[in-house]
Amino acid sequence: MDENCRLNAGVCRVDFTDSGKILSVDDDFFRSTGYSLDYVLEKEVSFYSLFEDKAREDIEAQINSAAEVGGVFCVRHNIITRDGSSMFVHCCGIVKNLKCVDIIVSDCNCHDRLDDVYKKLIRKVEEQRDKLHMVAENTDDVYYDYDVKRDIMHLTVSITRFRLDYDNCLENFLGSRAAEEFLHPDDCEAYFDGWKSALERPMKGTMEFRTKAYDDDYCWYSDAFISFADESGKVTEVFGRLSNIQKLKTLTTKSDKDSEYIRFLLQTDQLTGLYNRKGFTQNAANALSERQEGMVYAIVYSDINDFSYVNENFGYETGNTMLRDYTACLRGGASYIMGCRIYSDYFICLCRSKNRAALIRSVEQQNLRFTTMQKKKFPSGDIRIACGMYILPDGDIELNTAIDNANLARRSVKHSSSILCGIYSQRMRMQKIYEQSICNELHSAIKNRQIEMFLQPKFHLEKRVIIGAEALARWRNPNGTYKMPFEFIPVLEKVGYIDELDFFIYGEVLRTLEKWKHDGRSIIPVSVNFSQHHITQPKFVENIIKTADKYDVDKGDVEIEITESCFSGDTQALFSVMDKLRSVGFKVSIDDFGIGYSTLSVLMNAPVDIVKIDKSFIDNIEQNKNDRDFVANMCSLIDTAKKDIIFEGVETDAQAAILCQSGYTKAQGWLFDKAMPLDDFEQKYMYNNVDK
Incomplete structure (x- = not known):
């Protein structure tokens, strides 16, 4: 506090049983009155003697009255100071024991100083108001001061539709609901509710509304206010600032629209306008949470057969048009609710109909419409839809599981x-659970050597002596039986785990050849199969060579078999792989030749050493002359390309005789021997002959 405004006050202790004798005084008492402790003790000054005669009776009565109840007394009178001057003081104390009462004596003669302070404060307030008016005049904001008791609103601007007096004041502001004339109808209730809250108690707040009070048309304003209360807690004044936030609202609205558009882009396939996978799963889940009672729902998964052929031969724009055509057919379906393009030509739909038969019929009809449409555009083509449906059961369903089920039906x-x-x-x-179990168990099966290499011998047809072997994979079950290749190899090819299996068998072949060499056996070439999945792997050849270099083997004793299905892909990449393998000494053969993926013209240029003729070509050569002639002609062309030939699946002596008479000398099949475990093969063919 400013020292000029501080009151002088001191304490004296009095014994009122001894004519009000002062027992002690403190320094503040001395400074304010001039009476020191030494003086009052020496002169035995009485507390009553400090006051004029007419005040003494009042003081004595007040003290005696307070003593009766042990209460407080307060008196205000002029005191005679040590220098003889008069000073108006306030005396108070608690009278519990008349023998010892502490009395606080304070100087109350400060009105002049308080007057000066008050005037200074008023000047500061007026200066602040002038500054506020200056700010208001130079900004777009409108400041106001509302007098609650008088219901008068004072504004800092006169440019308004309100009917103001000469001092920019609006009387009966809330009483007449003056603002309602210019408020947007949708904002009136909230506006006056805001004012009601502001008047209930002191508070700070903000409200937004649209008004034409300050503009030609409705504009958004923000009212930031603070309400003040008197000593009783009743609100007496509200001060606030009105800011035009129309531009901010416009930007916010634009931002909301932009955000909505961004959400649309994030959930939508740009080519077809359907949902993408994320958008579909979110919206389909919402739709399924509000199913119509008595209706049948389904997830439909579909793709366009041979779509890649369309892209490669007619261009991507033709392919895009086809995707849009199919989208139109989906949306035109009687049971269609919503759809999704997952990627490429793969689609998912959520469908609904009154019963299962109607649902299936609707989906089949939309697929037929698309097929008919494409037949008109591509008369020589056979564009069809592969489609699978999963009928959703009642109750909750995990949507991704439903989509997987529909995909299983499609496949x-x-x-x-x-x-x-x-x-x-x-x-x-x-079936899918079985496939998953195969994939989950592969690594441990390899580690625990449940995956075993079997060898099937290859024979010279005329001499009936072994000339080689083919390495095959078998999976031993815990009970000693074996899974056949068709039970697990297609599964591993589907999920990409075939790489591990192929290289495991390849490693077994290399290890076996090294063992035979170190044991002094006569080495026979061994062929090992590699799936077409490897051809697209950039380090396939590098891994083949690195693995072989770990063993003491002649690469010429290893025959890399590549299935004919590999020719359905990029033949130039395939030829490059074959060239690299042959350049370092490996033999390369085509397995299962003739099942439909390649042509003789492609074979003529393929860098391969051996062609293995599929058994289907010789199954009927005993009974059918046409089959014999066909095989003869085919093999004649292969001979022309200087490729070695070996026949697979020779099962009878008659087949062997026919092939031998035609000049072909190499074959494998059950006529000679079946595939067998390595130990059995070695005992029968490698360690039980003249070289032992």
Whole structure:
């Protein structure tokens, strides 16, 4: 506090049982009155003697009255100071024991100083108001001061539609609901509710509303206010600032629209306008949470057969047009709710109909419409839809599981031209569980050597002596039986785990050849199969060579078999792989030749050493002359290309005799021997002969 405004006050202790004798005084008492402790003790000054005669009776009565109840007394009178001057003081104390009462004596003669301070404060307030008016006049903001008791609103601007007096004041502001005339109808209730809250108690707040009070049309304003209360807590004044936030609202609205558009882009496939996977799963889940009672719902998964052929031969724009055509067919379906393009030509739909039959019929009809449309555009083509449906059960369903089930149904009819829509069954789920178990168990099966290399001998047809072997994979079950290749190899090819299996068998072949060499056996070449999945791997050849270099083997004793299905892809990349393998000494053969993926013209240029003729070509050569002639002609062309030939699946002496008479000398099949474990093979062919 400013020292000029501080009151002088001191304490004296008095014994009122001894004529009000002062027992002690403190320094503040001395400074304010001039009476020191020494003086009052020496002169035995009485507390009553400090006051004029007419005040003494009042003081004595007040003290006696307070003593009766042990209460407080307060008196205000002029005191005679030590220098004889008069000073108006306030005396107070608690009278519990008349023998010892502490009395606080304070100087109350400060009105002049308080007057000066008050005037200074008033000047500061006026200066602040002038500054506020200056700010208001130079900004777009409107400041106001509302007098609650008088219901008068004072504004800092006169440019308004309100009917103000000469001092920019509006009387009966809330009483007449003056603002309602210019408020947007939708904002009136909230506006006056805001004022009601501001008047209930002291508070700070903000409200937003649209008004035409300061503009030609409705504009958004923000009212930031603070309400003040008197000593009783009743609000007496509200001060606030009105800011035009129309531009901010416009930007916010634009931002909201932009955000909505961004959400649309994040959930939508730009080519077709359907949802993408994320958008579909979110919106389909919402739709399924509000199913219509009595309706049947399904997830439909579909793709366009041979779509890559369209892109490669007719261009991507033609492919895009086809995707849009299919989208139109989906949306035109009677059961369609919403759809999604996952990627490329793969689509998912959520469909609904009154019963299962109607649902299936609707999906089949939309697929037929698309097929008919494409037949008109591509008369020589056979563009069809592979489609699978999963009927959703009642109750909650995990959507991704439903999509997987529909996809299983699609894959089950992928290569069927007669089934327009495959329907999911539990058998498909069991098949998938089986496939998952195969994948999950592969690593441990390899580690625990449950995956075994079997060898099937290759024979000279005329001499009936072993000339080589083919390495095959077998999976031993815990009970000693074996899984056959068709039970696990297609699964591993589908998920990409075939790489590990192929290289494991390849390693077994190299280890076996090294062992035979170190044991002094006559080495026979061994062929090992590699899936077409490897051809697209950039380090396939490098890994083949690095693995072989770890063993003491002649690469010429290793025959790399590549299935004919590899020719359905990039033949130039395939030829490059073959060239690299042959350049370092490996033999390369084509397995299962003739099952439909390649042509003789492609074979003529393929850098291979051996062609293995599929057994289907010789199954009927005993009975059918046409089959014999066909095999002879085919092999004649292969001979022309200087490729060695070996026949697979020779099962009878008659087949062997026919092939031998035709000049072909190499074959494998059950006529000679079946595939067998390595130990059995070695005992029978490698360690039980003249070289032992």
